[in-house]
Amino acid sequence: MRVGVLALQGDFEAHAKLLRALGAEVREVRVPADLAGLDGLVMPGGESTTMTLGIEREGLAEPLRDLVRAGVPVLGTCAGMIMLDRAHLGLMDTLCARNAFGRQIRSFEEDLEIPGIEGPPVRAVFIRAPWLAEHGDAVEILAAVDGHPVAARQDNMLVISFHPEIAGEDRVHELFLRDVSARVTA
Numbered sequence: 440m441r442v443g444v445l446a447l448q449g450d451f452e453a454h455a456k457l458l459r460a461l462g463a464e465v466r467e468v469r470v471p472a473d474l475a476g477l478d479g480l481v482m483p484g485g486e487s488t489t490m491t492l493g494i495e496r497e498g499l500a501e502p503l504r505d506l507v508r509a510g511v512p513v514l515g516t517c518a519g520m521i522m523l524d525r526a527h528l529g530l531m532d533t534l535c536a537r538n539a540f541g542r543q544i545r546s547f548e549e550d551l552e553i554p555g556i557e558g559p560p561v562r563a564v565f566i567r568a569p570w571l572a573e574h575g576d577a578v579e580i581l582a583a584v585d586g587h588p589v590a591a592r593q594d595n596m597l598v599i600s601f602h603p604e605i606a607g608e609d610r611v612h613e614l615f616l617r618d619v620s621a622r623v624t625a
């Protein structure tokens with residue numbers, strides 16, 4: 440499985456490390472040519488304005504849309520979840536509220552039950568996290584905090600507003616790699 444990690448900005452190295460530990464071959468994506476032949480893509484957390492500028496600068500918006508529309512599984516975390524919404528790449532029928540948990544609560548941890556993930560709850564680390572303020576019928580909400588969706592799925596897109604990669608939590612990536620491998624072997 441060849442998985443790309445968008446590496447313009449943000450904590451892409453932590454994702455790459457985790458994916459390699461789970462057996463994926465990882466390629467850092469900085470320019471459109473890096474998307475060729477990928478079986479999956481992770482869009483990491485970071486800062487969504489900077490990431491948007493990077494995507495524009497490198498001419499990555501349309502190639503990223505083509506990849507996702509072709510059905511390649513994508514995992515978007517935090518700023519990556521923002522990138523996929525209606526106001527950014529427009530791939531998911533969602534609208535994110537940035538820094539939604541408020542200035543006071545910049546970071547916090549929570550245990551979440553996520554369908555498809557067995558065993559103890561997922562330890563979720565939130566850092567200036569967004570939530571889904573709006574979503575269409577095609578979006579399945581997987582987990583919420585205080586009634587606000589923080590994990591969701593639509594077609595081949597899985598989004599979470601927290602950071603499993605810094606909590607030693609590998610089961611969300613495992614869930615994503617299951618989608619990747621299902622498509623590769625189909």
Ligand code: GLN
Nearest residue numbers: 484485486487517518567
């Ligand atoms: N608050 C950031 C933004 O809006 C996202 C935070 C994160 O990715 N951890 O871009």
